Amino acid sequence: MDKESQLIEELVKNALYRMDESTRMIKKSLENLTDNEIWQKPNDSLNSIGNLILHLCGNMTQYIISSLGEMEDKRNRDAEFQTKDGLTKDESIKKLENTVDDAKRVIFDAKPEQLVKIRSVQGFSFSGVGVIMHAVEHFSYHTGQIAFWVKLLRDKDLGFYDGLDLNTKNK
Numbered sequence: 001m002d003k004e005s006q007l008i009e010e011l012v013k014n015a016l017y018r019m020d021e022s023t024r025m026i027k028k029s030l031e032n033l034t035d036n037e038i039w040q041k042p043n044d045s046l047n048s049i050g051n052l053i054l055h056l057c058g059n060m061t062q063y064i065i066s067s068l069g070e071m072e073d074k075r076n077r078d079a080e081f082q083t084k085d086g087l088t089k090d091e092s093i094k095k096l097e098n099t100v101d102d103a104k105r106v107i108f109d110a111k112p113e114q115l116v117k118i119r120s121v122q123g124f125s126f127s128g129v130g131v132i133m134h135a136v137e138h139f140s141y142h143t144g145q146i147a148f149w150v151k152l153l154r155d156k157d158l159g160f161y162d163g164l165d166l167n168t169k170n171k
Helices: 004-031 049-068 077-082 091-107 112-116 128-154
Strands: 117-119 124-126
Touching: 004 049, 004 091, 004 112, 004 128, 049 077, 049 091, 049 117, 049 128, 112 128, 117 128, 124 128
Parallel strands: none
Antiparallel strands: 117 124
């Protein structure tokens, strides 16, 4: 395998891993909440977890599925934040999982020319690699917000790394 192929494979593998990690952490966080609590807002300037999940799905759809996957952009970003309820916790998780699975498939199937092609997304210019980095970073950012909000509500460690020694030194 040539260096370019190895680099692409490594980028894809790590992007998919990070997306799976964020999905796992959100699902673990939501185990502790009721259907009503996912739509609860801490205050008027913050979003509910339900809104954040809709926002994550919208962002991944726009950046990965539509832009990188070269499909029509149908996102209604404002609706992601205006929604007050409608999905249960389980429906929200399923929507997130389905969107992540679709996005991962697009990333996995991306050709080298798609990864270097410059495109406009939300008025920004990114290569396919830039689109992937944005979407993965954005997913991680909001995963942290969701975890923080659940910890605040429950005053409880979420156990993301139970059973692992995170004090192990680098080798």
